[in-house]
Amino acid sequence: MSGIGLKGVVVIAGNYGSGKTETAVNLALNEKKSGFDVCIADLDLVNPYFRTRETRKMLRESGIDIVLPDEKYMNADLPILSPAVAGMIKSSYDLAILDAGGDDAGVMVIAALQDALRQRKVAMLQVINPFRPFTENVKGCIKVKEEIEATSKLRVTGIVSNANLIDDTTPEIIYKGYELIQDLSEKTGLKVEFITAETSLVPELDLKKFDCPVLPIERYLVPPWKRKTTRS
Amino acid sequence: MAKILMKGNEAIGEAAIRAGCLNYFAYPITPQTEVAEYMAKRMPEVNGVFVQGESEVAVGYMIFGAAACGERVMTTSSSPGVSLMSEAISYIAGARCPAVFVNIMRGGPGLGGILPSQGDYFQSTKGGGHGDYRLLVMAPDGVQEIVEMVMMAFPLAEKYRNPVMIVGDGLIGQMMEPVEFPDNLTVKPSNKDAWATNGMDTRGSKEKNIVKSLYLDPEELNNHNLTLKAQYERMKKEEIRFEAYNTDGDYKVLIVSYGTMSRVCKTAIDNMKAKGIETGMIRPKTLFPYPLQAVHDAAAKQSCKAVISIEMSMGQMVEDVERAVLGQKPVSWYGQCGGNVPSPEEVEEQVMALINK
Numbered sequence: 001m002s003g004i005g006l007k008g009v010v011v012i013a014g015n016y017g018s019g020k021t022e023t024a025v026n027l028a029l030n031e032k033k034s035g036f037d038v039c040i041a042d043l044d045l046v047n048p049y050f051r052t053r054e055t056r057k058m059l060r061e062s063g064i065d066i067v068l069p070d071e072k073y074m075n076a077d078l079p080i081l082s083p084a085v086a087g088m089i090k091s092s093y094d095l096a097i098l099d100a101g102g103d104d105a106g107v108m109v110i111a112a113l114q115d116a117l118r119q120r121k122v123a124m125l126q127v128i129n130p131f132r133p134f135t136e137n138v139k140g141c142i143k144v145k146e147e148i149e150a151t152s153k154l155r156v157t158g159i160v161s162n163a164n165l166i167d168d169t170t171p172e173i174i175y176k177g178y179e180l181i182q183d184l185s186e187k188t189g190l191k192v193e194f195i196t197a198e199t200s201l202v203p204e205l206d207l208k209k210f211d212c213p214v215l216p217i218e219r220y221l222v223p224p225w226k227r228k229t230t231r232s
Numbered sequence: 233m234a235k236i237l238m239k240g241n242e243a244i245g246e247a248a249i250r251a252g253c254l255n256y257f258a259y260p261i262t263p264q265t266e267v268a269e270y271m272a273k274r275m276p277e278v279n280g281v282f283v284q285g286e287s288e289v290a291v292g293y294m295i296f297g298a299a300a301c302g303e304r305v306m307t308t309s310s311s312p313g314v315s316l317m318s319e320a321i322s323y324i325a326g327a328r329c330p331a332v333f334v335n336i337m338r339g340g341p342g343l344g345g346i347l348p349s350q351g352d353y354f355q356s357t358k359g360g361g362h363g364d365y366r367l368l369v370m371a372p373d374g375v376q377e378i379v380e381m382v383m384m385a386f387p388l389a390e391k392y393r394n395p396v397m398i399v400g401d402g403l404i405g406q407m408m409e410p411v412e413f414p415d416n417l418t419v420k421p422s423n424k425d426a427w428a429t430n431g432m433d434t435r436g437s438k439e440k441n442i443v444k445s446l447y448l449d450p451e452e453l454n455n456h457n458l459t460l461k462a463q464y465e466r467m468k469k470e471e472i473r474f475e476a477y478n479t480d481g482d483y484k485v486l487i488v489s490y491g492t493m494s495r496v497c498k499t500a501i502d503n504m505k506a507k508g509i510e511t512g513m514i515r516p517k518t519l520f521p522y523p524l525q526a527v528h529d530a531a532a533k534q535s536c537k538a539v540i541s542i543e544m545s546m547g548q549m550v551e552d553v554e555r556a557v558l559g560q561k562p563v564s565w566y567g568q569c570g571g572n573v574p575s576p577e578e579v580e581e582q583v584m585a586l587i588n589k
Contacts, residue, residue: 017239048262048346049406077262077346131237165237165410223407224573225499
């Protein structure tokens with residue numbers, strides 16, 4: 001499997017429910033498999049369910065370091081920022097992924113990490129699913145981008161299309177997402193870092209249509225009736 | 233309209249707007265806060281109103297006020313918040329005003345936890361507030377059904393001049409599913425001239441509508457309660473909704489389950505079917521009125537030797553299941569209520585234990 005090639009500190013941001021966590025978790029696994037040292041921090045202080053922390057066992061077994069709030073507060077909706085996050089940013093991982101929460105509220109925590117972030121090369125990716133409310137078009141995506149930048153005190157450096165309707169995703173959905181992200185890239189000058197596609201859909205895609213890497217996605221944050229094994 | 237991907241909580245808000253509800257009052261609480269967040273963005277776009285009350289007690293009476301004016305109105309909350317609203321709910325039912333309440337349930341009692349639960353079954357179906365009132369209670373099992381039920385809830389509340397409660401556990405609010413919205417509701421509240429407050433201008437020209445729940449005359453209060461009772465009896469005749477799943481075959485065990493829990497049970501039923509074991513399920517879509525007859529008839533099937541109520545509470549719905557089965561087959565309960573949703577494997581174990589008993 002080939003890596004996406006992102007290095008250093010990468011903040012995964014985007015509007016609420018754009019698929020940041022699935023993207024972050026799959027990016028971590030993909031880059032780990034490509035031979036990089038990878039670490040991920042769950043900075044989602046705004047979402048109560050479906051957070052990176054729910055995949056912690058699987059991530060650790062894959063050799064990925066993961067920074068989480070203290071186990072006893074794991075199921076709280078408290079804004080807990082582990083001091084280990086700043087340490088992780090300063091350490092020498094090939095790739096350190098910060099999985100932020102949704103919208104501008106979700107990246108407020110990034111501003112709090114400014115001091116640590118200033119010492120490293122930092123990329124911030126905006127994940128976009130055009131099949132979610134408020135980001136159906138370029139205008140909506142730019143509005144979210146500006147809100148995220150104002151609150152996080154960081155610039156968005158790249159964009160990612162995570163176009164999907166979960167089980168109802170078709171290749172057309174992914175092409176449509178790519179079209180929008182290309183358009184957004186032209187209007188903003190931002191680089192399309194990669195797009196995502198569920199692993200089972202990748203063989204159906206005409207990869208020649210894309211000028212960027214495709215990150216294959218396995219869904220880990222699924223409701224209990226779709227889980228392959230009992231949650232640990 | 234094409235499909236989009238929505239959280240249950242967002243779908244609640246959008247469905248209400250499309251049902252013509254332009255009044256939304258709420259107070260944030262996990263795991264339903266996204267409804268308020270969504271409405272804060274969307275209501276200004278449709279010239280609607282969202283006011284965050286200073287507490288759920290205040291919100292309850294904002295709902296009463298808007299409902300008394302004949303406006304379509306909704307609030308959303310989670311378990312402890314609904315407890316605070318219970319007084320107002322009783323007043324609204326007593327004053328015969330239509331309103332829509334949504335409870336995205338979390339673990340209790342007290343502050344409990346923020347993870348999913350179905351622990352407010354009693355609260356929504358058998359009381360909550362004081363007095364002889366009932367709520368029409370619906371329980372969706374996914375995001376698409378949320379849309380259908382929310383859009384249905386407003387006309388139903390108006391038909392019975394009674395609050396409608398939609399209950400979903402936290403997962404129903406938090407999970408994302410593709411969803412399609414039907415056409416907007418264009419029907420306006422048809423009967424509001426008969427009861428909504430009509431202000432000072434009409435003084436002398438026609439009869440004033442007074443919204444109240446105070447009846448000091450015992451005869452009058454008894455008659456008022458009989459009127460309410462007649463409405464609840466009518467609900468029992470006209471509003472029972474349920475889904476029968478895999479009930480054609482010769483099942484030995486009948487599951488009764490609703491909401492998220494029923495989705496897990498469906499997976500378990502499909503898994504067992506693949507192994508040659510038939511299991512039937514009745515999924516109540518209305519918790520009041522309860523599908524007593526459907527559960528009764530499904531339990532009566534000759535092949536069926538046991539009935540089990542599977543719920544994310546410590547045995548609340550099982551009392552209605554017993555009331556339906558009426559002793560013809562043994563009824564048992566299985567559930568968890570800490571926030572962990574039982575897995576399909578755990579459901580299978582429960583069913584197999586009953587088969588092998």
